[in-house]
Amino acid sequence: MTPVELMKLLADETRLTSVIAMKSGPRCVCDLMEILQLSQPKVSRHLAILREAGLVETERRGQWVYYSLVPQLPAWVDQTINALAPVVIESVMESTPGITITPGESSACC
Template structure:
């Protein structure tokens, strides 16, 4: 997939069909996340989280921003409205499986 502007509904569903990618995307709806934040939320290793983030980045669903030594991931600001609507529709159901204290962006993580 080259750029999210041409993503089809089937391609989006394939991206979001993985628990790790779906939960990561939903976590980013409340703001940028560093890999260590997502590791805590997902309870997964750094290589596994990074691999899934790379898939989302290559598809154009997320963007990165370097802040010192840390890289933060956020939803791409140019997402088509229908893509944002799908993510926002799924978010409440996904968030029921994530402890609330882990999803609040106001709390700083241990690494950054």
């Protein structure tokens, strides 16, 4: 992955917020739907783009599919995501009161 490819992926608010949410651990689609306040098809489409780019991987747990960041990302990718995280988290909290991106917290669906 090149820096330009990463920036193109993260230039979309839905994908950027999804990546930051997955930074704290695996997330199912319903978790991301709640955080993003978007429909399942829209969230799934963005997750597919991230998966195709090699930034996200999936794990099936029973009937649920969990998405997480690929653990062996290059250090510069990880540093970029870490640098963006505080600003994205603050933006989510401001734009969607009551919704937070908290490690280990998942929705009731799974």
